[in-house]
Amino acid sequence: MTTISKADQQVEQKCWEFAQVLGLSEPVSPRVLQAATEDETYAHNLLVSRQQPTFLNYLLANPPQIKLSEPVPEEKSNIELVGKAGQALLRWAKTGFSVVDDEVLERRENACLACPNLLAPEKLVQKLIPSGKVSQKVGQRTGDKVCQLCGCNVGKKIRLTTESCPDKHPTAAGMTRWGKPSAAARNEELRMKN
Ligand code: SF4
Structure with a gap:
């Protein structure tokens, strides 16, 4: 047995x-x-x-x-x-897989559209992700593009509250390109508190 x-x-x-x-x-x-x-x-x-x-x-x-x-x-x-x-x-x-409000969505999308890491999908698994047509509507402006740093489909990534941008902001120290404190800055803040 x-x-x-x-x-x-x-x-x-x-x-x-x-x-x-x-x-x-x-x-x-x-x-x-x-x-x-x-x-x-x-x-x-x-x-x-x-x-x-x-x-x-x-x-x-x-x-x-x-x-x-x-x-x-x-x-x-x-x-x-x-x-x-x-x-x-x-x-x-x-x-709860919650999604961001329209204002945050637009801000994130603007940052991704201006980012050199936003590229066309290359891997098969990325190409297979169903994406809507590109349009000028907020939430649809990145089409099927992916973030080359994390590999995610950006149109989907920017909607989820749990997501964060993996790159440093080009001018604002300690921030990501989405204008939020970077993981390193958050860790440093925690370290200072303890
Ligand atoms: S998630 Fe960040 S690094 Fe990736 S494409 Fe968007 S702005 Fe660029």
Whole structure:
């Protein structure tokens, strides 16, 4: 008789929980769960594609390969996966995948349109993200362009409250191109407080 370890059962449980977040009726595979907890771009693309079955299925069938710095025994790797997946699920649930208001959307979009990191998609997975036609309407001005620093589809990235710009503002010290304090500036502020 095959016995399933507690860690295996917990991984299975997290696979079910993640499937529920994505609106699926079957659990995601442990590889998908691991890739989503290790690769923010992959997780982001899964989350923004929840209503688009063709692209979602493609992503689920093609999780990126996660390279470990050293081999980890299966039991230990499952325990680590359960911990990371639990944190990620909590983070995603907390945000409720909420979107920004029109003013913030326009400000972010203006910054991306003026940014040298805004490029046409090159990777297949980026090209597959369904994007509306480019128009002069706020929220549609970047079309299918991607941010070369984080790999995200910019038209989708700028809508989510959880997202931030990964680049330094060209003139305002400690700020990102979206006019918010950079991660380094936030960490420094926390360090000063403690
Ligand atoms: S997210 Fe930031 S770095 Fe990326 S394209 Fe927009 S402004 Fe540029």
